[in-house]
Amino acid sequence: MLRIGLVGCGHIGTVHSYALRQLTDAGLVDAAITSTFDTDPERAQRLAEASNASRAESLEALLDAVDVAWICTWTNGHLPAVEAAVARGLPVFCEKPLAPTLPDCRRIADLLGTVPHQVGLVLRHAPVFCNLAEIVHSGRYGKPMALVLRDDQYFPIQGMYGSTWRSDVAKAGGGTLIEHSIHDLDVINWVLGPAGSVSAHTASIFGYEGIDDSAAVRLDYAGGATASLISVWHQVTTRPSTRRLELFCEEAFLWTEDDYLGPLHVETSAGSETIEGRPPTWIDRLTVPEVLAKPLAQYAEPSKAFLDALVADGANARGFPGVEVALAAHEVVDGAYRSAAAGGGTVPLPTRPGALR
Ligand SMILES: NC(=O)c1ccc[n+]([C@@H]2O[C@H](COP(=O)([O-])OP(=O)(O)OC[C@H]3O[C@@H](n4cnc5c(N)ncnc54)[C@H](O)[C@@H]3O)[C@@H](O)[C@H]2O)c1
Known part of the structure; x- marks a missing residue:
């Protein structure tokens, strides 16, 4: 053992x-x-x-x-x-x-x-994003064109987050962008492949120095596709962390509002489809209430x-x-912070294999 x-x-x-x-x-x-x-x-x-x-x-x-x-x-x-x-x-x-x-x-x-x-x-193991990535990578709805992802969470130094280090830049490295949206930028890297450049705006509306609580990031791809991320730490403490992702491919609109099982919605000129994510087959062997x-x-x-x-x-x-996946997402976070610090201009990202054509 x-x-x-x-x-x-x-x-x-x-x-x-x-x-x-x-x-x-x-x-x-x-x-x-x-x-x-x-x-x-x-x-x-x-x-x-x-x-x-x-x-x-x-x-x-x-x-x-x-x-x-x-x-x-x-x-x-x-x-x-x-x-x-x-x-x-x-x-x-x-x-x-x-x-x-x-x-x-x-x-x-x-x-x-x-x-x-x-x-x-x-999120690399989340059935909804596995389904999304499989569909996009298959190319069956043409090229991806524009992705929009909104990630929101209450400022996580309260409630079930029983500690305050997320308001300390030396411990956290930044705010919502690095701490929560590293997941989002990784999903975008996965689905669309590596971007060519990034530009960003960040703000610390609640006043914690170096801790962005509102961030807008744009990623640009060779061939013209774009991805936009809005990441927010608000004070609606009754609201769970949520994500909403929308993606237009040439011949389909795909969207989800749940970051584990979905469902993933697919709309095409031929009609609409709902794809349910499947939890692991052994989930029934966990001895916790179904809600957990x-x-x-x-x-x-x-x-x-x-x-x-x-x-x-x-x-x-x-x-x-593994680390190569995490490092690629960190390079985007770093580029976004550098862009925001310099007024929002475009920052080129390191070249990686698998970029969109
Ligand atoms: N993958 C995810 O979905 C996910 C979700 C939440 C948090 N996280 C990450 O997990 C990490 C911890 O977050 P958290 O919410 O559990 O924070 P937390 O404050 O609740 O827990 C962190 C714990 O680490 C302890 N600690 C700090 N420095 C230590 C050290 N040098 N040696 C031993 N213990 C030490 C603290 O005393 C504290 O108990 C962060 O990096 C966070 O980003 C990941």
Whole structure:
């Protein structure tokens, strides 16, 4: 059985611990959390008890006692934890964003490139976006022309986000664009391929220095296609995080308002179709109320894929998505912030294979 060490026991650490415990108890993975560590010992203790695990006194003690490191600290804690885990040759699951700055993201990418790893860009496993990407890449509705994505969330330093680091640029690297919309920019990279350039406007309307709470990003593609992202942290605290994506291809309009199962709506001159995303076949084996099973499966499915790969392939395992995917999204975030800082002009993006023609 693979022994998992959970580093960082806050909001997402709790979600992972719950999802991993469900997978372990259902016999769906040959792995379990056996050790927890957090700079706040009470948090580590709480999740140790929830997982029948031990609380480690230090990061080093945890890493000496496990087979996989599951890194869920706030963003500027990822690099030191990755360095220590990789120094021991341990496989690593690392949450997104990789790090607050692009140079530190590159450092993490270099390190993680030497061990089996996976990053927490969970939308890569979301059935609705898998369906969208498959349709677009098949070319059956012609070329993509224009994509619009709106991502909104209440300012996440309150409510279920029980900590304030997201208002501290040194810890988070920025606001809604890097912290939440790294997911969106990755989905856009996936569906449309790498963009040629980016331009952006950002604002800190709630006044936290360096923390954008409103961002508008435009991506331009060779051949003329564009993608527009609006990313907002508001104060409608009763509203869940939501996304709405609309895409026009030459011969179809595709849209969704749900970032896990969809459905994905497809409208063409021949009529309309609704494509339901399918949750994992094993979802019924999770012993949680139905209302929790789907949100949990969003995290459980990518985690199970990584753990299954580690059990099957050991040191040769490849998790997905890996650092190359995350780094491509970080390059867009960095270009967008540079554009916004310089007044919104166009910033060229690094050339990557797979660009739209
Ligand atoms: N993939 C996703 O969908 C998703 C969702 C939420 C958060 N995240 C990411 O997960 C990370 C954590 O976010 P969160 O919402 O759980 O924050 P959080 O504040 O709730 O939890 C972070 C925890 O890390 C601990 N910590 C900080 N530095 C540490 C260190 N050096 N060693 C050990 N523990 C340390 C803190 O004490 C805290 O308990 C962030 O990078 C965030 O962007 C990803």
